[in-house]
Amino acid sequence: MKNDVFLKKFRQTIARYDLLEIPPAAGLGRGDKILVAVSGGPDSVALLYALLEIKDEFNLRLYVAHLNHKLRGRESDQDQKFVKNLASKLNLKFFSKSIDVKKEARKKKLSLEEAARLVRYRYLENLADRIKAQKIAMGHHADDQAETFLMRLLRGAGGSGLSGIPPKRGKIVRPLIEIKKEEIEKFLKQKGLSYRTDSSNLLPNYFRNKIRLLLLPQIKKNFNPKIVDVLNRASNIISLQQQYVEKNCEEILRLVCKSKRKNKIVLDLKRFIHYDISLKREMIRLCVKELVGDRFASLTTSSTELSFDSIERTLSLIQKEKSGRKVKLIGNTWAEVSGENLAIYSRKEKQYNYPISFPGKKNLRSLGMNIKSKIVSRPSLPQKIKSKGEEVAFLDWEKLKGQFRLRSRRPKDKFKPLGMQGTKSIADFLIDMKVPRYERDEVMLLTTKGKIAWILGHRIGDEFKVTDKTKKVLRIELIQKQK
Structure with missing residues (x-):
């Protein structure tokens, strides 16, 4: 059959990259x-x-998903209707959603391209989880790969960026990634299949469109008619090399890593500085990749990608020993030098404010910690309690009347630290205690009647301390969990 070549390449790609489970x-x-x-x-x-x-x-069990970006008015609605009718004709279950991408772009301060990409991935991943789909199939092809390579090359990408669009990442699979656009169009023509044309793809007003409509045709005409094949081959070679570098770097990272939490990785600078600069760059990139998680795959556009410059600025801080200084890496992920540590962390945007009761055990999964508490009699404790409230706090139970809350610190928070005269702002206290900047926003407070009884992991409030007159003591133990 005429379509044998197309389907043969389709099957070869699936087999080469293990894209589908074979019964x-x-x-x-x-x-x-x-x-x-x-x-x-x-x-x-x-x-x-x-x-x-x-x-x-x-x-296979196939399901069809369509996202209406609301960017082309009636044309977008007609696309949605076309896909719905196609799914119905093929007797496949259809899912769709409409999202105002312009509104999302304004809200998140992104370009339309970036916002469309992010909402599309988010929609597909959430829907796949909901219907328990093992795979999300996307239509990226060899020409897309060539365009992506050129886009990233022109933006100064390194090995990771020039690796291009992966055939497989997480649930996402791309069975057309080694098939060229002209081969796809030939397949559709031979089968007599209709499709929609996105008019916005025909205008050279976006960077990718300029590559597709202006640059690639000129290269094909004047330099190499097989440029798509050449760029795909180059991307594949770099991808294999990058995989080798990543594998070796992951082993080194285990030696350099001091601690790892859900939103923070701390590296030992004494060890880190002895490695080759290329490995240093890769370690930073891998840390960001781990913190960002699945979103790392979709953060690949100009203003959101992890840039070479941001990694170089981080290395410059280390070289100049600028402790306390930080560099924005990607999104809300930062790098900060603090003494002999390099912390790579995602700043939490959410402010926590939970009601909490005592005694008992609390599993605070979202905060990455457990709290164990019990009420003990004063005579059962040593006359002088050494703990100031680091990992274990001892509080006068009788003074803790009222509702307890566990919350994030606020800019104007003040308290009277145990053993100090007068009140002090939480911010100043943490600075005096030499708490690194990257840890200050993570500090949680235990309050009662609106008063701060304990800065978790640091110090209790003086007015809640245990005295000779205390009868009952609330003992609280903080257990930090590693990721």
Whole structure:
């Protein structure tokens, strides 16, 4: 058949990158549940029909998802209607959602391209989780790979960026990634399949469009007609090299890492500085990748990607020993030098304010800690309690009347620290205690009747201390959890 070449390459890509689960035999066992992202354009329509061709062979369960970005008015609505009718015609379950991307872009201060990409990935990942799909199939192809390579090259990307669009990452699979645009269009024409054309793709007003419409045609015409193949090969070579570097760097990182929490990784600078600069860069990148998680794959556009410059600024802080200074790496993720430590952390934007009761054990998963507490009699404790409230706090139970709350610190918070005269702002207290800047925003407070009884892990309030007159003592133990 005429379509054999296209489907042969499609199957080869699936096998080469292990994109789909292969049942033990045709008709036996359940294959993957796949959420197919269908915009209505030629690439996603070809992807859907190609998956239908191998559906029985792999025992696939296919579902269609469409996101209406609301960027082209009536045209966007017609795209959505087209995909809905296509899914109905093929007897496939259809999911769709409309999101005002312009509004999202303004809200998050992103370009339209960036906002559209982020909401699309978020929608697909959330939907896949909801319907328990093992895979999300997307229609990126070889020409997309070539465009991405050039875009990142022109922006000064390193090995990670030039590795390009991965065939597989997490739940996302891209079975068309080694198939060229002209081959996709030929497949659609031979099968007599209709599709939608996105008019915005025909205008050279976005960076990617300029690459596609202006730069690549000139390179094909004047330098190399096989430039798409060449750039794909280069991207693949760099990707394999990058995988090797990452694997080795992960082993080194385990030696350099001092501590790891949900939103923070602390590296030992004494060890870190002895490695080659290329490995230092890669260690920083891997730390960011771990903190950002699944979002790292989609943060690949100009204003949100982890830039070479931000990593270089971090290395400059280390070289100049600028303790207490920080560099923004990506999104809300920062690097900060503090003494002999390099902390890479994501600043928490959420302000916590929980009601909490005592005694008992509390698992505060979102804060990465446990709290164990019990009430003990004063005579059962030593005459002089040495703890000031670091990992264990001893508080006069009778003075703790009222509702307890566990909350984030606020700019104007003040308290009277144990053993000190007068009140002090929490911020000044933490600075005096030489708490690194990257840890100050994470500090949690235990309050009662609006008064600060304990800065967790640091100091109790003087008015709640245990005295000779104390009868009952609330003993609270803080257990920090590693990620």
